[in-house]
Amino acid sequence: MQSANKPIPVRSAHLNRWPAWMDMAQGATGLILVLFMWTHMFLVSSILLGKDAMYFVARLFEGEPMLGKPYPILVSLFAVFILTLIVVHAVLALRKFPNSASQYRTLHQHLGNLKHADSSLWYVQVLTGFALFFLASVHLYQLITHPADIGPYASSDRVWSGRVWPLYLILLFVVELHAGIGIYRLVIKWGLFLGDNAKRNRKILHSIKWALTIFFIVLGLFTLGAYMKIGAEHADRVGERYVPSYHQTESNHQIQTDLQVESDADAESPASPH
Amino acid sequence: MKTIYTDALVIGGGLAGLRVAIGIRRRGHDVVVLSLVPPKRSHSAAAQGGMQASLGNSSMGQGDNEDVHFFDTVRGSDWGADQDVVRMFVNTAPKAVRELAAWGVPWNRVERGDHQSVIDGKNVTLTESEEAHGLITARNFGGTQKWRTSYVSDGTGHSMLYTMSNQAIAEDIPVHERMEAVALIHDGERCSGAVVRNLKTGELINYVAKSTCIATGGYGRLYRATTNAVINEGMGTAIALETGVAALGNMEAVQFHPTAIFPAGILVTEGCRGDGGLLLDVDGHRFMPDYEPGKKELASRDVVSRCMETHIASGKGVQSRFGEHLWLDIRLLGKKHIDTRLREVKEICNYFLGIEPADSLIPVRPAQHYSMGGVRTDFRGESPTLKGLFAAGESACWDMHGFNRLGGNSVAETVVAGMIVGEYMSDFLESSAGDITVSSALIRDAYNKQAKYMAGFGDRNRTENPLHIMREMQELMSANVAIFRNTERLSSAVEKLQQLAIRAQKISVRSSARGANPDLVAAYRVQKMIKLSLCVAQGALQREESRGAHFREDFPLRNDKDWLCRTLATWSEGATMPTLNYEPLHVNKMELPPGWRGYGVEDRVDHPDTAARQAEVDAVRAKFEGGDRFAAQEALMPYSDKLPEKLRRRNARLGEKGDTQ
Amino acid sequence: MSQNTKHEVSSLNTIPVKNVDGLRRLTINIFRHNPEDANSVPHMDSFVIEEADSMTLFIALNELRENQDPTLQFDFVCRAGICGSCAMLVNGRPTLACRTLTKDLPEVITLAPLPGFALIGDLSVDTGVWMRGMSERLQTWVHSQEERDFCEMEEKMEPELADKIYELERCIECGCCIAACGTAQMRPDFVGAVGINQLARFRLDPRDERTDADFYEVVGDENGVFGCMTLLGCDDMCPKSLPLAQQLAYMRRKMALAS
Numbered sequence A: 001m002q003s004a005n006k007p008i009p010v011r012s013a014h015l016n017r018w019p020a021w022m023d024m025a026q027g028a029t030g031l032i033l034v035l036f037m038w039t040h041m042f043l044v045s046s047i048l049l050g051k052d053a054m055y056f057v058a059r060l061f062e063g064e065p066m067l068g069k070p071y072p073i074l075v076s077l078f079a080v081f082i083l084t085l086i087v088v089h090a091v092l093a094l095r096k097f098p099n100s101a102s103q104y105r106t107l108h109q110h111l112g113n114l115k116h117a118d119s120s121l122w123y124v125q126v127l128t129g130f131a132l133f134f135l136a137s138v139h140l141y142q143l144i145t146h147p148a149d150i151g152p153y154a155s156s157d158r159v160w161s162g163r164v165w166p167l168y169l170i171l172l173f174v175v176e177l178h179a180g181i182g183i184y185r186l187v188i189k190w191g192l193f194l195g196d197n198a199k200r201n202r203k204i205l206h207s208i209k210w211a212l213t214i215f216f217i218v219l220g221l222f223t224l225g226a227y228m229k230i231g232a233e234h235a236d237r238v239g240e241r242y243v244p245s246y247h248q249t250e251s252n253h254q255i256q257t258d259l260q261v262e263s264d265a266d267a268e269s270p271a272s273p274h
Numbered sequence B: 001m002k003t004i005y006t007d008a009l010v011i012g013g014g015l016a017g018l019r020v021a022i023g024i025r026r027r028g029h030d031v032v033v034l035s036l037v038p039p040k041r042s043h044s045a046a047a048q049g050g051m052q053a054s055l056g057n058s059s060m061g062q063g064d065n066e067d068v069h070f071f072d073t074v075r076g077s078d079w080g081a082d083q084d085v086v087r088m089f090v091n092t093a094p095k096a097v098r099e100l101a102a103w104g105v106p107w108n109r110v111e112r113g114d115h116q117s118v119i120d121g122k123n124v125t126l127t128e129s130e131e132a133h134g135l136i137t138a139r140n141f142g143g144t145q146k147w148r149t150s151y152v153s154d155g156t157g158h159s160m161l162y163t164m165s166n167q168a169i170a171e172d173i174p175v176h177e178r179m180e181a182v183a184l185i186h187d188g189e190r191c192s193g194a195v196v197r198n199l200k201t202g203e204l205i206n207y208v209a210k211s212t213c214i215a216t217g218g219y220g221r222l223y224r225a226t227t228n229a230v231i232n233e234g235m236g237t238a239i240a241l242e243t244g245v246a247a248l249g250n251m252e253a254v255q256f257h258p259t260a261i262f263p264a265g266i267l268v269t270e271g272c273r274g275d276g277g278l279l280l281d282v283d284g285h286r287f288m289p290d291y292e293p294g295k296k297e298l299a300s301r302d303v304v305s306r307c308m309e310t311h312i313a314s315g316k317g318v319q320s321r322f323g324e325h326l327w328l329d330i331r332l333l334g335k336k337h338i339d340t341r342l343r344e345v346k347e348i349c350n351y352f353l354g355i356e357p358a359d360s361l362i363p364v365r366p367a368q369h370y371s372m373g374g375v376r377t378d379f380r381g382e383s384p385t386l387k388g389l390f391a392a393g394e395s396a397c398w399d400m401h402g403f404n405r406l407g408g409n410s411v412a413e414t415v416v417a418g419m420i421v422g423e424y425m426s427d428f429l430e431s432s433a434g435d436i437t438v439s440s441a442l443i444r445d446a447y448n449k450q451a452k453y454m455a456g457f458g459d460r461n462r463t464e465n466p467l468h469i470m471r472e473m474q475e476l477m478s479a480n481v482a483i484f485r486n487t488e489r490l491s492s493a494v495e496k497l498q499q500l501a502i503r504a505q506k507i508s509v510r511s512s513a514r515g516a517n518p519d520l521v522a523a524y525r526v527q528k529m530i531k532l533s534l535c536v537a538q539g540a541l542q543r544e545e546s547r548g549a550h551f552r553e554d555f556p557l558r559n560d561k562d563w564l565c566r567t568l569a570t571w572s573e574g575a576t577m578p579t580l581n582y583e584p585l586h587v588n589k590m591e592l593p594p595g596w597r598g599y600g601v602e603d604r605v606d607h608p609d610t611a612a613r614q615a616e617v618d619a620v621r622a623k624f625e626g627g628d629r630f631a632a633q634e635a636l637m638p639y640s641d642k643l644p645e646k647l648r649r650r651n652a653r654l655g656e657k658g659d660t661q
Numbered sequence C: 001m002s003q004n005t006k007h008e009v010s011s012l013n014t015i016p017v018k019n020v021d022g023l024r025r026l027t028i029n030i031f032r033h034n035p036e037d038a039n040s041v042p043h044m045d046s047f048v049i050e051e052a053d054s055m056t057l058f059i060a061l062n063e064l065r066e067n068q069d070p071t072l073q074f075d076f077v078c079r080a081g082i083c084g085s086c087a088m089l090v091n092g093r094p095t096l097a098c099r100t101l102t103k104d105l106p107e108v109i110t111l112a113p114l115p116g117f118a119l120i121g122d123l124s125v126d127t128g129v130w131m132r133g134m135s136e137r138l139q140t141w142v143h144s145q146e147e148r149d150f151c152e153m154e155e156k157m158e159p160e161l162a163d164k165i166y167e168l169e170r171c172i173e174c175g176c177c178i179a180a181c182g183t184a185q186m187r188p189d190f191v192g193a194v195g196i197n198q199l200a201r202f203r204l205d206p207r208d209e210r211t212d213a214d215f216y217e218v219v220g221d222e223n224g225v226f227g228c229m230t231l232l233g234c235d236d237m238c239p240k241s242l243p244l245a246q247q248l249a250y251m252r253r254k255m256a257l258a259s
């Protein structure tokens, strides 16, 4: 005897699973959003490969290769889906925001004292998250309502003549910072890649995180530059839609062979209504 | 005037105090623990090296048992120990380790197969058996024949204390932190609790209890150079002394540890030497074999410390701006061993010395380390003169260490004492002796006396700074009542301490603000500390022999004829000096009659009864030769009726069956 | 003879303590407040002190109390970096004062009490009561129903596992991780890295018979493991270099699975 310990306490009948689920949902939505953002950046940057590439990508997402003809509604639906993710993510993340003036004060004082990179980065995440909520919504609203206006000329016109580039410029920095910090935090939160030397590996992860952020920001700047350049050059022809080079020959051929087909020279998408 | 009532009051939240409290709690009594600091910060947490218990699991521990542990401990004590208590201790220590194992201490374990180890400066391969794999392992410590020290890396005390403290939390034992007992409530016969000062608010509170236990640790801070925590000021011991009734035992028995880092005085564990570390001098010469060819670095602490000081005196110390020191070399143990088994040592070297012990030598010099003396109790842990007052752990002198404690025996003692004293305190509570009879007038008087005393420091005519007096006292003790003692230095120490005591009457406390008031704390503590210092110095002056850690240059031999006795110090109210009495140790009852320790000085003055007793012992041993060791022990010195019943049973070992229930 | 061989001393450090070139005059700004005293208002006091060789903040503060201001409150126990008493903000960051050498600090040093704990006075805070509360809430002890007889052989354990448990048990409850955690600063009920790490230690220990559901019960909420926002101040400032980020992740995974 003697070494008997205290009995295990009786557990209440069922666990409150919400905290775990909400935490996982926050991470999962964040993860999907980050992966989406990176993909999105690659897709949008297709403009750097030429207008045709960008045109192809845009049509791809309207389902043209699979469905035979483009359905911009797909873009709208997808944008709604992303917006939903953002809302879910934001609502969950909102729980973590300082929720009173005194908490803000405490936090500011704490961060000011500590001068600790990862803590300050979290604050950056809160601020960028907050900003994203508005900025991303504007962007998405635009896409949801005008899903067809995506293409080398349409996008460039929006960026330049539609004067959306300042929004994109800010959005770019904001979202890449948020995504980079977010994914770094997520990886550590769940203990991935920490290996047997967690301190060292965390430093490595930290560097990778910055490398990714910088990479995507640079890529984004070039991309934005490309849109702005095209937009500026195209400023006098706003509204004109791009005809990809392969379409130009193909459609020329079609016009010659099938005169019933309406000329699509002024529309990027044959189905786009205007 | 606030008063709290409880069955048992335990003063001290270290290993000893907490284990006592758990024992009492499990017997169904109310208990309150007091501590100067959160209990997990008690100095027990600082024990690095380990805890001795004869488990005999590892290959170098094979053949170990209670008997071997008993012999080592008695020899270590230089025959100053109470052998009954040592027997009780060695039988309980394995139980204590195993109980702690069940409670969660992650003792290092035996790993099957071959291992590289360093013994006596040479690399050797040790092979552990399949059968022992996963059992609690042990390391080597000074003064032992077997590798017997169970350990958790070099954070043994930390792990033990956290486990113990968590267990106390599990048992719902209230620990009143930052509460300092400043006086015992007693009527000259019976102790009924303590007057306590709240170190957060400055308020005085009465804790009235049927039984009170002092478990306040050592009094290392009487010295300037000490490995002890700053809270080890001996306050529990001092309030027992101030009753005028309870006695303190063997206060002059003060241990100096060979390897405190220089100059900070922070300990690096004996495990460093146990694991194979060496002591070197200014020339890089390993000098211990010159003095102690047998045990070398692993002779007992008193012996090694003296050799080091002698060696420094012979001009072989390393000069530095702070004075002289020697080197501890653990480079040969290798980085891996240091990183896993000596982590705290590594951290201490990194932070305080800015060195990497795997590459550099560690500057060391002996410093005060352990207080063998303390509140004198019987084997139950109860004061023979003040009923209802118990003591356990380093603050007690039930006397299992005599004049020198072996490394690893102290944390073992704290837990064992806790297990035993907890039972006896519970017995006391359940007996009619435990009935409480204290009058409220007595409580009020005790309270008022303290309140008045504290207020007195505010008097405008006072001028002395308590911290300056404390520093002078500490320097005095370190210079004159340390490793080498002689009449001249000791009597001058006594004289100067008395002068300090007079100056201490004039201590002024400059702030009267509410709250902890550190100035006031220093003021009342230093007055008590000077009393303890006087007990140590006067005891040392009168003891004209050398025994264990007490070494007199003018009386270099152990003298069993005249000094095989325990010093008892009491302090009558208003006195300026302690009253010393002596309590004999009986050679003809000893299981191990006095002899040579196996290291250190061989010459001695024998007790007239020693030879006869030795013959008796030899005869009994011959009779049981090769037979039942328990029967032989029983015939020599029966002790088991002194243990609480549940602790009497035998311990299982790999080759030996224990008593099951 | 091996006993008389000289041991190589050429590589050794001849002066154990780093020399400070030209000792400085340090200015130490200390947060002062005595909550017990109704007249006391929080403020900073400035002290000047001569730096000494291998001076730690332990030495410096005691010198100040001894010679300049006897009312100065602070907590030291072991003065060796092992008991966790002396954590405070040194120039804004939580650390153990006793093992902080002044030579590693600038000439002006600012000391403040650990935030997140009740103030006792000046630099002294009540971490003990906080930690006990945490322990009670999380039940940081081995829960086992088996009664082991301590006269019998102890239960075996893999050596490696024992090492792993000790690794997590090295926490000294200093409170630095609470002071370094923005979450804990904003939300006083958050158990912090100290609490979660301690539970991870018991989760790892086979002697503790609790299931993940039992652990979930005490730590599976916003005040527990799901409240941690991975700010990582804890991991970076733990004076014992405990693998806190890993333990937080470990418990999070286990608790997520348990849900």
Ligand SMILES: Cc1cc2nc3c(=O)[nH]c(=O)nc-3n(C[C@H](O)[C@H](O)[C@H](O)COP(=O)(O)OP(=O)(O)OC[C@H]3O[C@@H](n4cnc5c(N)ncnc54)[C@H](O)[C@@H]3O)c2cc1C
Binding pocket: B011, B012, B013, B014, B015, B016, B017, B034, B035, B036, B037, B039, B042, B043, B044, B045, B046, B047, B048, B049, B050, B051, B052, B156, B157, B179, B180, B181, B182, B215, B216, B217, B218, B227, B228, B229, B231, B232, B234, B235, B236, B267, B269, B369, B370, B392, B393, B394, B395, B407, B408, B409, B410, B411, B412, B414
């Ligand atoms: C650096 C160092 C290393 C050591 N290493 C080892 C080792 O490896 N092996 C070994 O066996 N031994 C070792 N020892 C010795 C051993 O650690 C101690 O002897 C033992 O831990 C003492 O335990 P304790 O419970 O008696 O007292 P402590 O742990 O000192 O506890 C004393 C308690 O009493 C409280 N207290 C004190 N005065 C009062 C008061 N007036 N009112 C209220 N409360 C009070 C304190 O707050 C504290 O809680 C070492 C000692 C030191 C200094």
Ligand code: HEM
Binding pocket: A040, A044, A075, A078, A079, A080, A082, A132, A136, A139, A140, A143, A149, A150, A151, A154, A155, A156, A158, A159, A168, A169, A171, A172, A175, A219, A220, A221, A223, A224, A225, A227
């Ligand atoms: C379904 C969802 C989305 C679609 C289809 C989409 C599509 C596009 C397109 C086509 C562009 C090029 C410019 C333009 O046409 O206006 C663009 C640019 C951009 N988008 Fe999105 N987007 C989506 C969601 C998001 C979200 C959620 C974010 C950020 C939170 C975002 C951030 C950006 C940024 C920063 C740019 C500018 C990039 C640059 O040029 O550097 N997008 N997006």
Ligand code: HEM
Binding pocket: A023, A026, A027, A028, A029, A030, A031, A032, A033, A034, A037, A086, A089, A090, A093, A094, A096, A097, A122, A125, A126, A128, A129, A130, A132, A133, A134, A136, A175, A178, A179, A181, A182, A183, A185, A186, A189, C228, C229, C230
């Ligand atoms: C639009 C509004 C958004 C807000 C308000 C927001 C806010 C936040 C906040 C405050 C956090 C920190 C949560 C925590 O520490 O527990 C966070 C985490 C995260 N965010 Fe966002 N965010 C938004 C959008 C996005 C977007 C668009 C992405 C993708 C690019 C994203 C990716 C992430 C990731 C990966 C995390 C880490 C998840 C975690 O720690 O569990 N967020 N977000």
Ligand code: SF4
Binding pocket: C170, C171, C172, C173, C174, C175, C176, C177, C178, C193, C194, C197, C237, C238, C239, C240, C241, C242, C244
């Ligand atoms: S986890 Fe580290 S920082 Fe936190 S209390 Fe423990 S030792 Fe201190």
Ligand code: F3S
Binding pocket: C177, C180, C181, C182, C183, C184, C192, C193, C227, C228, C229, C230, C231, C232, C233, C234, C235, C245, C248
């Ligand atoms: S700093 Fe705090 S938020 Fe989590 S990672 Fe550490 S506990």
Ligand code: FES
Binding pocket: C075, C076, C077, C078, C079, C080, C081, C082, C083, C084, C085, C086, C087, C096, C097, C098, C099
């Ligand atoms: S005083 Fe113990 S850690 Fe600093």
